[in-house]
Amino acid sequence: MTCEELIAHLSSYLDHEMDAALVAEVQEHIARCRNCRVVLDTTQRLIVLVHDEGRRVIPASQRSALFERLQQAFLNRPQTLENSNLRTAEDSAV
Amino acid sequence: MPGPTIDLTVYENEEALLAGLRRRDPDACACLIKRFAPLVYAQAIRLLGDADEAEGVLQQTFIKACDKLDTYEGRSGLGSWLYRIATNEALMHLRQRSPRVGLDDLAETIQEDEMPQRLTPWTFDPTTAALNSELRAILEQALAALPATLRVVFVLRDIQGLSTEETAVALGLSESAVKVRLHRARLRLREMLAAYMQEH
Numbered sequence: 001m002t003c004e005e006l007i008a009h010l011s012s013y014l015d016h017e018m019d020a021a022l023v024a025e026v027q028e029h030i031a032r033c034r035n036c037r038v039v040l041d042t043t044q045r046l047i048v049l050v051h052d053e054g055r056r057v058i059p060a061s062q063r064s065a066l067f068e069r070l071q072q073a074f075l076n077r078p079q080t081l082e083n084s085n086l087r088t089a090e091d092s093a094v
Numbered sequence: 095m096p097g098p099t100i101d102l103t104v105y106e107n108e109e110a111l112l113a114g115l116r117r118r119d120p121d122a123c124a125c126l127i128k129r130f131a132p133l134v135y136a137q138a139i140r141l142l143g144d145a146d147e148a149e150g151v152l153q154q155t156f157i158k159a160c161d162k163l164d165t166y167e168g169r170s171g172l173g174s175w176l177y178r179i180a181t182n183e184a185l186m187h188l189r190q191r192s193p194r195v196g197l198d199d200l201a202e203t204i205q206e207d208e209m210p211q212r213l214t215p216w217t218f219d220p221t222t223a224a225l226n227s228e229l230r231a232i233l234e235q236a237l238a239a240l241p242a243t244l245r246v247v248f249v250l251r252d253i254q255g256l257s258t259e260e261t262a263v264a265l266g267l268s269e270s271a272v273k274v275r276l277h278r279a280r281l282r283l284r285e286m287l288a289a290y291m292q293e294h
């Protein structure tokens with residue numbers, strides 16, 4: 001397996017979507033290739049890092065203004081539900 | 095001017111909140127907002143890479159959710175349901191933003207210039223250390239710098255944790271296209287973050 005081939009297969013390897021024969025080839029390659037070992041390790045770190053970041057929400061300091069505008073937009077929203085109910089009633093009356 | 099004042103303790107749990115929503119309890123939607131808006135907004139900003147557009151998606155998501163409560167079947171949690179609405183809204187925005195560059199219009203192979211260039215190990219270990227605000231900002235910039243076609247796949251798969259199949263369905267892509275894009279997004283993000291990591 002060449003470095004290019006390893007890089008092309010990197011995600012399949014990390015996502016465990018690779019058959020056993022190829023997994024063995026990947027492991028053999030990274031055992032002797034420092035560069036690919038680094039790419040594999042740092043990509044793995046990236047995945048862990050963003051996964052944890054996914055549970056993060058916006059900072060409290062930004063929240064109150066955002067909520068206020070959301071609340072206003074919500075209170076001023078067009079009454080689509082009532083409108084659509086009305087329309088359905090008219091349609092069925094015809 | 096004071097912010098919205100909502101007593102969260104009125105609804106003890108998701109079930110009570112849902113019952114309130116179904117009764118059209120005026121406080122219930124406000125409570126829904128307070129509980130889930132931070133999550134929905136964070137998802138929208140990741141998908142869109144733009145704070146103003148994300149705020150628009152946030153507002154549309156909650157307006158739609160509260161007006162279409164009767165379509166909520168309660169099989170997934172309220173959070174997942176809202177996530178799904180927000181994701182669809184955000185994808186609609188992306189399609190409107192560049193209607194000619196469809197979300198499926200992209201070379202599906204690894205380009206030569208996408209081969210890893212930065213080959214220094216990272217000292218930062220996400221399994222033991224939390225992101226500091228500087229690194230978090232770097233990550234957000236890197237995400238925003240990705241083309242939308244790659245970003246949405248990365249956000250759904252690696253951040254939101256959807257499966258390849260779920261992502262393919264959500265985006266109307268083949269599973270193999272999802273895999274290739276995820277791979278390209280990871281390589282590009284790794285490269286962008288590596289620039290920071292090797293200096294720290």
Ligand SMILES: [Zn+2]
Binds near residue numbers: 002003006029033036
């Ligand atoms: Zn190699």
